Amino acid sequence: MSSDATGDAAKRRDAAFSKTYSADKALLHVKAAGWGRGLSTILRITRMSLRHPWQVAIAIVSTFIAASLQLLIPQLLGQAVDQTQTVVTGGEAGALAENALLMTALMLLGVSVARGIFTLLQNYYAESVGHHIGYELRLACYEKIQRLNFSFHDQVHSGDLITIGLLDLEGVRMFFSTGLIRVFLLSVLIGVGAYLLLSTNLVLGLLALSFVPFVAWRSATAQMKLRLTWRELQERLAVLTRVMDENLGGIRVVRAFAAQAYEMAKFDKWSKYALELAHDRVGIRVRATSLMTFSFFAAMGLVLWIGGGMVIEGEITVGTLATFLTFMTILQMPVRQLGMMVNSFARASTCGTRLFALLDLDIAIKDKPDAKPLTVTEGTLRFDNVGFVYPETGDNRVLKNISFEARRGETLAIVGPPGSGKSTIAHLIPRFYDVTEGRITIDGQDIRDVTLASLRHAVAVVQQDAFLFTTTIENNIAYGDPWARENRIERASDSAQLHNYVLGLPHGYRTIVGERGVSLSGGQRQRLSIARTIMLRPDILVFDDSTAAIDAATEQRIRGAMKQYARDRITIIIAHRLSSLMHADQILFVENGEIVERGTHEELLDKGGRYKALYDLQVRPGDEMLEEMGGGEN
Amino acid sequence: MTTETYNERHDPADAGRRPPRATVGSYRIEEEMFGKAFDGKIVSRIWAFVEPYRLQMIIAVIAVLVFTGTQLIIPLIVRYAIDYAVVEGGVDYTALLWACAAFGVTIAINYAASYVQESVVGKAAENVLFDMRRAMFGHLQRVSLSFMDKTEVGRLMSRLQGDVNSMQEFLETSVISVGDMALLVGIIVVMLWLDxxxxxxxxxxxxxxxxxxxxxxxxxxxxxxxxxxxxxxxxxxxxxxxxxxxxxxxxxxxxxxxxxxxxxxxxxxxxxxxxxxxxxxxxxxxxxxxxxxxxxxxxxxxxxxxxxxLDVGVMVAFLFYIQRFFDPIRSLTLQYSVMQRAMAAGQRITEVMDVRVDITDKPDAEDLPADMDGSVEFKHVTFGYNPKHPVLKDVNFKVNPGETVALVGPTGSGKSSSMALIHRFYDVQDGQVLVGGRDVRDVTQESLGRHIAMVLQEPFLFTGTVFENIRYRKSEATREDVVEAAKTVGAHDFIMRLPGGYDAELGERGGNLSLGQRQLISFARALVADAKILVLDEATANIDSYTEMLIQKALVKLLEGRTGLVIAHRLATIRGADRIIVLQNGQVIETGNHDALMAKKGLYSKLYNLNYASFDDIPDTELEAATEGAGDGTT
Missing domain, CATH: 1.10.287 (Helix Hairpins)
Known part of the structure; x- marks a missing residue:
C-alpha cells in the first residue's frame, strides 16, 4: 500500500461533505425516517408488492377467509355447549340432540381444516410476495453498487453498504408478511369479532374486548422501546466486537507491551456497558409481556364473573359464555403481535428510506445519450490543460493545468511526493473520475463523448491495492476475460513473473487465493494484478504505483518480458522508486497537482532540480545521509 | 487492433452463456451447525459457567413450574364456576364469588411467576453469555502465540460471538422447555383426572x-x-x-x-x-x-x-386444554434443534478453552528490577516451533547496555525467532535468554513487557484517537509526554495536520494514515513506553523516499540511550548499528561492525556487494549463490 493513495483517501474523507453526494450520504445514515418520507417509503414498498397482483390477491383473500373461519370456531363451540344443555325429555329428543352435536362436531372439524388451509395460503403467499420483492431489490442493489462511481465508493464506508444490502433489504422484504397482511388479519378479527360479540351481548362484549386497547398500546410502546434499545445495544456490541477483533488481530502488540491487563480492562468496560443494556432489555420485555398476560386474564376473570351472573339470571346461556371465553383466547395472540406490526412498519420505513436512497442515486459518470464506441487508430493520448477537484473538497484543486501527450509504443512516467496527485492522473483516463477542467482525448475523441465500456476496454489500470477475488488463481488472472484460454493465462502470468511461483503451489493455477484462500505476499498480489491487467490487452496500460512491493530485480524482469507487449500500446508508470521509471521516454515530475519538471531521465538529472534531489536521496549511501541528518538535528 | 481485441473479449456468440472462468462470491460451510443432541462432557463443562447462577436457575425453574401450574388451574376454575355456581338451576352467588376470587389469586400468581421466571432466566442467561465470552477472551490473552498465528481471527471471533450466543439461546429455552414438559404432563394428567x-x-x-x-x-x-x-x-x-x-x-x-x-x-x-x-x-x-x-x-x-x-364445565375445561396442548409439542421439537446447535457450539468453545497455556510466570517469579542494566544475552540457545526442527541452534551473543545491534540474514535464518525469545513469547528448548542478567523465565512477564518495547514490522494501530494510540497502556503518560514523543520521532507535524490533531479519530487499524505515518506513530508509542530495551523489526515494504527519510531519522532518536536490537533490512540502518550479527540457518556466522565484516569477506560482504538498497531486494538466485559461497567459507 502506498502512502500516496491512503494520504489522498484520508484527505478526501476528512474533507467537507461533497456537493454531489452530501444529501445522499446523509440519507444513508437515516436512523428514523420522518413521517412524510416514511409514509412515501411504505407506499413504495406497497406498490412494489402490487407488482405481484395474483399472489397479493390470494394472500389477502385467504386472510379474510381464514380470519372469518377462525371466528366461527367460538360460535360452534358455544353452540355445542348449549346443545348438551338441552333438557332431555325423551329418547327421541335425546337422539336429535346427539345428531345436532354430531353436526356441530363435523362443522367444527371442517372449519378447522379449512382455516388451516387458508392460513397456509395466507402465510405462504404473503412470504412469497416478500421473497419476490427481496429478490428484485437484491438485483437492483447489486447493479447499483456495481455501477456507482469511485467518488461515491471513496466516501461511503463499505460496512454501510453491506448494512443496506443485507439488513435494510431484509427489513423491507419482511414488511408485506409481518406488517401489511397482519394488519388485515387483525382488523378482520377485531372488527368482525367485535361486531359478533357486541351484537350478542353489549356489556359482556365490551368486557371481553377491554383488554385489547391496553395490550395493543403496551405491546406497541414496548416494541418501540425495545427497538430503540436494540439499536443502542447493537452499537455497544459493535464496540465490544471491535475491541476483541483488534485485540486478537494485534495480539503481538498486546503481548509486546504486556498489555493483557489493560486490554482485559477495556474489554470489561465495554462488556459491562453492553450487559447493562441487555439486562434493561430483558426488563422491558418481561414487564410488557407479563402485564399483557395479566390484563388478558383480568378481562377473562371479569367476563367469568359478570357472565356467570348473567347465566344465573338466565340472560345468556352457558354456551354463549363459552363463546366469549374462547373468542378471547383467539384474539389474544394477534393483539399481542400488534407490537411486532408497529415494529415492522417502523423498520420498513427506516430501512426502506435508506435502501431507496441508494437505489435512487444518480450515477454521475455514465454514457452520454449519443455516445459512440471509442475507435483507436493512431493510439495517441492527450491531456489538454486538465484540472481536477474532488467533488467533496470543493476548493483546493488536486490537479492544475496538466498537459501532455503520449503515443503508441511510448512509456510515460509520473513521479512526485506523496499526495501530489499522481494517482489522480491515472484515474482520470478510464473516467473513474471526470476532469473538472480541460479535456482528455484519445485519437482526438474526448473521452466523455465515447461509451464507458469501450473506453475502459482501451484503458487498463493496475491498481495500488490489488483486490483479489476468492477464487482460483487462473480465475483471478482471467477476471477481465473469463473466456480466456489456459495458454493465454499462463503467458500473462509468466510475463508478470508469477508462473514459477504458481507452479510450486500444491494446486497450481487451481489454488484458491483471496480472503479465504492461500494468502499471497504484497509482491505476489501485485504480480497477479499485473497479470490480470495484461490479459485485458488495453491500448493504454497504467501502472498506478503497483510495483512498490515487488523487488527491483523482479520488476526489471517483468519489464523485460513486457517489452514486446509495450510496443503496441502506451504505458504509463507511476512509481516512487526511480529505477522503475528512469527508462521512460518522458518523465513528469508532479508536485502539488502541477507538472513542475518534464523530460527524460538524463535531461532531468542535468537540470539539477527536484528530480535530481530525489535521485540523490535514493542512491546515496545510507550512513552519509544519517550523519547529515544527525548533524542537522544537533 | 482495438476492434480485434474487443471482439476477442466479447464474442457475440457468448452472449447469455456463463463464462467458464467466472464466479462471484465464495462461500464454504466451514463448521458443523448441529452436533449430538446431548453430550455429557460438554454439558458438564458448560455447567461450570451456569454454576454461579445456580440459585437463579432454581428460582427460575420453580417459577416456571408455578406459572405452568396456574395455566393448568385456570380452566379448572372456569369449570368450577360453570358447574357449581352457574348451572344446576340453582343460584349460588357464593360459589361464583369464590370462583372469581380464586381466579383473581391465580392470575396474580401467574403474573408474578411469569415475571420472575422470564427476568431471572433472561438476566442469568445474559450473564452466562458474558462470563463465557470473558473467560474465552481472557484465555486467548495467555495462550501461545503460535496458536494465535495459525488461527484466523475471524474463526476466533465466531467462537466469541456466534457460539456463545447459541449457548445463551440454549439456556433460555431450556428453562422454558422445563415449563413445556410440565405443561404437557399437566394437561394429560388433568384431563385424565377429570374424565x-x-x-x-x-x-x-x-x-x-x-x-x-x-x-x-x-x-x-x-x-x-x-x-x-x-x-x-x-x-x-x-x-x-x-x-x-x-x-x-x-x-x-x-x-x-x-x-x-x-x-x-x-x-x-x-x-x-x-x-x-x-x-x-x-x-x-x-x-x-x-x-x-x-x-x-x-x-x-x-x-x-x-x-x-359428565358435567358441562368439564367439557368447557377440555376445550381450553385442547387449544393449548399442541403448543408444548411444537416448542419441544424445536428445542431439539436448539440443543444440537448448542452442543456443536459448546464443543468449539471447549476446544478454545482447552488450548494449553505454555508460558506462565513461575510461582516465585520476581519483577525485573527498575535499575537493571538493559543487557541482553543468549547463552547456547536452541529453539524450534517444532522441537525436531530447531530454527535456532546453539546461538550465543551478548548485547551490552546502550548498544545497538543489527540482526541480518536471509529469510528463515532465525532473526524473528530471536526477537520473540527476548520477550519470552516462546520458551527456549535449551540454553538461556538473559535480560538484565536474569533468566527471562525467572521474572514476571509483566515486568519484562515494561522493560522491553517492541516495534513490529506491520504497525498495528487501534481504533481510537492518536493520543490514545501513542499512550496505549501507559495510562500515566501525560499529554505532554505524548506530544514530546511524537515530536521526537517526527510525527508531530502530520498529526497536527489531521483534523483534531492528537484527538483525531483513527479509522479501522489506522486506515486513514499511510503506512509510513502508522510506522511513525508506532515509534512514538514505543518511545512513550520508555523501556530500557528496544526490539525493532524494520518494515520491509517499500515506503516512498520522503517518508523513509523521516523514519530513518526517527530510528536514530528512538535508539538513543537504549539497548537496541534491530532486525534490519535497509543498508542505512545496518550501517548505523554499533554491531552486526549475521545469522544463517539458525546460527550466528559473523559478528562485528560494518568495516570489520567487510574486511572478513564473508556472507555479509557478499550480500553488501550485490549492491541492493535493501537485503530484501536481493533475488533468490543471487542470494543462494552468495550464501552457498559463504557457507563454504565458514566450513
Missing part, C-alpha cells in the same frame, strides 16, 4: 402430531438450512461486489457478474419458497388435529353430558 376415558380419547390425536413431526423435522431442517446457506452465498457475493468494486469496474466485469449474481439470487429465492412451504405445511396439520380433538370431544363428551355422565 379418564374422555381424556384418553381426546389425547389419542396427540401421538399423530408426534409422528408427523418426526417425519417433517429432518426434511424441513434441510430446507431451512438450504435457505440459510443460499442467503450466505448471495450475501457473500454482494459483499465481494462492494469490496472489490474498483477492480470490477476497472476490468468491466459488471455484466458478467450481474448474470452470475442473478443465478445465485434466483437459487436463493427458490430455496426460500421451499422453506416457506415446509414451515407453513404444519399449520393445517395442527389446525386439523385440534379440530379433530374438539370434534371428538363434542360428540363423545356432549353425549356424555346429555346422559348426565
Amino acid at each position: 379418564f376415558s374422555l381424556g384418553l380419547l381426546t389425547l389419542s390425536v396427540m401421538p399423530v402430531l408426534f409422528i408427523v413431526r418426526i417425519f417433517w423435522l429432518p426434511r424441513a431442517r434441510k430446507a431451512f438450512m438450504a435457505a440459510h446457506e443460499t442467503n450466505s452465498v448471495t450475501n457473500g457475493a454482494l459483499a465481494e461486489a462492494i469490496h472489490g468494486v474498483k477492480a470490477v469496474q476497472s476490468m468491466e466485469r459488471q455484466d458478467v457478474n450481474f448474470t452470475l449474481y442473478n443465478d445465485k439470487a434466483t437459487a436463493n429465492l427458490r430455496a426460500h419458497l421451499t422453506a416457506s412451504k415446509y414451515a407453513q405445511v404444519m399449520v393445517p396439520i395442527v389446525d386439523s388435529l385440534t379440530g379433530l380433538a374438539m370434534a371428538i370431544l363434542i360428540v363423545v363428551g356432549g353425549s356424555m353430558v346429555l346422559n348426565e355422565r
Whole structure:
C-alpha cells in the first residue's frame, strides 16, 4: 500500500461533505425516517408488492377467509355447549340432540381444516410476495453498487453498504408478511369479532374486548422501546466486537507491551456497558409481556364473573359464555403481535428510506445519450490543460493545468511526493473520475463523448491495492476475460513473473487465493494484478504505483518480458522508486497537482532540480545521509 | 487492433452463456451447525459457567413450574364456576364469588411467576453469555502465540460471538422447555383426572402430531438450512461486489457478474419458497388435529353430558386444554434443534478453552528490577516451533547496555525467532535468554513487557484517537509526554495536520494514515513506553523516499540511550548499528561492525556487494549463490 493513495483517501474523507453526494450520504445514515418520507417509503414498498397482483390477491383473500373461519370456531363451540344443555325429555329428543352435536362436531372439524388451509395460503403467499420483492431489490442493489462511481465508493464506508444490502433489504422484504397482511388479519378479527360479540351481548362484549386497547398500546410502546434499545445495544456490541477483533488481530502488540491487563480492562468496560443494556432489555420485555398476560386474564376473570351472573339470571346461556371465553383466547395472540406490526412498519420505513436512497442515486459518470464506441487508430493520448477537484473538497484543486501527450509504443512516467496527485492522473483516463477542467482525448475523441465500456476496454489500470477475488488463481488472472484460454493465462502470468511461483503451489493455477484462500505476499498480489491487467490487452496500460512491493530485480524482469507487449500500446508508470521509471521516454515530475519538471531521465538529472534531489536521496549511501541528518538535528 | 481485441473479449456468440472462468462470491460451510443432541462432557463443562447462577436457575425453574401450574388451574376454575355456581338451576352467588376470587389469586400468581421466571432466566442467561465470552477472551490473552498465528481471527471471533450466543439461546429455552414438559404432563394428567376415558380419547390425536413431526423435522431442517446457506452465498457475493468494486469496474466485469449474481439470487429465492412451504405445511396439520380433538370431544363428551355422565364445565375445561396442548409439542421439537446447535457450539468453545497455556510466570517469579542494566544475552540457545526442527541452534551473543545491534540474514535464518525469545513469547528448548542478567523465565512477564518495547514490522494501530494510540497502556503518560514523543520521532507535524490533531479519530487499524505515518506513530508509542530495551523489526515494504527519510531519522532518536536490537533490512540502518550479527540457518556466522565484516569477506560482504538498497531486494538466485559461497567459507 502506498502512502500516496491512503494520504489522498484520508484527505478526501476528512474533507467537507461533497456537493454531489452530501444529501445522499446523509440519507444513508437515516436512523428514523420522518413521517412524510416514511409514509412515501411504505407506499413504495406497497406498490412494489402490487407488482405481484395474483399472489397479493390470494394472500389477502385467504386472510379474510381464514380470519372469518377462525371466528366461527367460538360460535360452534358455544353452540355445542348449549346443545348438551338441552333438557332431555325423551329418547327421541335425546337422539336429535346427539345428531345436532354430531353436526356441530363435523362443522367444527371442517372449519378447522379449512382455516388451516387458508392460513397456509395466507402465510405462504404473503412470504412469497416478500421473497419476490427481496429478490428484485437484491438485483437492483447489486447493479447499483456495481455501477456507482469511485467518488461515491471513496466516501461511503463499505460496512454501510453491506448494512443496506443485507439488513435494510431484509427489513423491507419482511414488511408485506409481518406488517401489511397482519394488519388485515387483525382488523378482520377485531372488527368482525367485535361486531359478533357486541351484537350478542353489549356489556359482556365490551368486557371481553377491554383488554385489547391496553395490550395493543403496551405491546406497541414496548416494541418501540425495545427497538430503540436494540439499536443502542447493537452499537455497544459493535464496540465490544471491535475491541476483541483488534485485540486478537494485534495480539503481538498486546503481548509486546504486556498489555493483557489493560486490554482485559477495556474489554470489561465495554462488556459491562453492553450487559447493562441487555439486562434493561430483558426488563422491558418481561414487564410488557407479563402485564399483557395479566390484563388478558383480568378481562377473562371479569367476563367469568359478570357472565356467570348473567347465566344465573338466565340472560345468556352457558354456551354463549363459552363463546366469549374462547373468542378471547383467539384474539389474544394477534393483539399481542400488534407490537411486532408497529415494529415492522417502523423498520420498513427506516430501512426502506435508506435502501431507496441508494437505489435512487444518480450515477454521475455514465454514457452520454449519443455516445459512440471509442475507435483507436493512431493510439495517441492527450491531456489538454486538465484540472481536477474532488467533488467533496470543493476548493483546493488536486490537479492544475496538466498537459501532455503520449503515443503508441511510448512509456510515460509520473513521479512526485506523496499526495501530489499522481494517482489522480491515472484515474482520470478510464473516467473513474471526470476532469473538472480541460479535456482528455484519445485519437482526438474526448473521452466523455465515447461509451464507458469501450473506453475502459482501451484503458487498463493496475491498481495500488490489488483486490483479489476468492477464487482460483487462473480465475483471478482471467477476471477481465473469463473466456480466456489456459495458454493465454499462463503467458500473462509468466510475463508478470508469477508462473514459477504458481507452479510450486500444491494446486497450481487451481489454488484458491483471496480472503479465504492461500494468502499471497504484497509482491505476489501485485504480480497477479499485473497479470490480470495484461490479459485485458488495453491500448493504454497504467501502472498506478503497483510495483512498490515487488523487488527491483523482479520488476526489471517483468519489464523485460513486457517489452514486446509495450510496443503496441502506451504505458504509463507511476512509481516512487526511480529505477522503475528512469527508462521512460518522458518523465513528469508532479508536485502539488502541477507538472513542475518534464523530460527524460538524463535531461532531468542535468537540470539539477527536484528530480535530481530525489535521485540523490535514493542512491546515496545510507550512513552519509544519517550523519547529515544527525548533524542537522544537533 | 482495438476492434480485434474487443471482439476477442466479447464474442457475440457468448452472449447469455456463463463464462467458464467466472464466479462471484465464495462461500464454504466451514463448521458443523448441529452436533449430538446431548453430550455429557460438554454439558458438564458448560455447567461450570451456569454454576454461579445456580440459585437463579432454581428460582427460575420453580417459577416456571408455578406459572405452568396456574395455566393448568385456570380452566379448572372456569369449570368450577360453570358447574357449581352457574348451572344446576340453582343460584349460588357464593360459589361464583369464590370462583372469581380464586381466579383473581391465580392470575396474580401467574403474573408474578411469569415475571420472575422470564427476568431471572433472561438476566442469568445474559450473564452466562458474558462470563463465557470473558473467560474465552481472557484465555486467548495467555495462550501461545503460535496458536494465535495459525488461527484466523475471524474463526476466533465466531467462537466469541456466534457460539456463545447459541449457548445463551440454549439456556433460555431450556428453562422454558422445563415449563413445556410440565405443561404437557399437566394437561394429560388433568384431563385424565377429570374424565379418564374422555381424556384418553381426546389425547389419542396427540401421538399423530408426534409422528408427523418426526417425519417433517429432518426434511424441513434441510430446507431451512438450504435457505440459510443460499442467503450466505448471495450475501457473500454482494459483499465481494462492494469490496472489490474498483477492480470490477476497472476490468468491466459488471455484466458478467450481474448474470452470475442473478443465478445465485434466483437459487436463493427458490430455496426460500421451499422453506416457506415446509414451515407453513404444519399449520393445517395442527389446525386439523385440534379440530379433530374438539370434534371428538363434542360428540363423545356432549353425549356424555346429555346422559348426565359428565358435567358441562368439564367439557368447557377440555376445550381450553385442547387449544393449548399442541403448543408444548411444537416448542419441544424445536428445542431439539436448539440443543444440537448448542452442543456443536459448546464443543468449539471447549476446544478454545482447552488450548494449553505454555508460558506462565513461575510461582516465585520476581519483577525485573527498575535499575537493571538493559543487557541482553543468549547463552547456547536452541529453539524450534517444532522441537525436531530447531530454527535456532546453539546461538550465543551478548548485547551490552546502550548498544545497538543489527540482526541480518536471509529469510528463515532465525532473526524473528530471536526477537520473540527476548520477550519470552516462546520458551527456549535449551540454553538461556538473559535480560538484565536474569533468566527471562525467572521474572514476571509483566515486568519484562515494561522493560522491553517492541516495534513490529506491520504497525498495528487501534481504533481510537492518536493520543490514545501513542499512550496505549501507559495510562500515566501525560499529554505532554505524548506530544514530546511524537515530536521526537517526527510525527508531530502530520498529526497536527489531521483534523483534531492528537484527538483525531483513527479509522479501522489506522486506515486513514499511510503506512509510513502508522510506522511513525508506532515509534512514538514505543518511545512513550520508555523501556530500557528496544526490539525493532524494520518494515520491509517499500515506503516512498520522503517518508523513509523521516523514519530513518526517527530510528536514530528512538535508539538513543537504549539497548537496541534491530532486525534490519535497509543498508542505512545496518550501517548505523554499533554491531552486526549475521545469522544463517539458525546460527550466528559473523559478528562485528560494518568495516570489520567487510574486511572478513564473508556472507555479509557478499550480500553488501550485490549492491541492493535493501537485503530484501536481493533475488533468490543471487542470494543462494552468495550464501552457498559463504557457507563454504565458514566450513
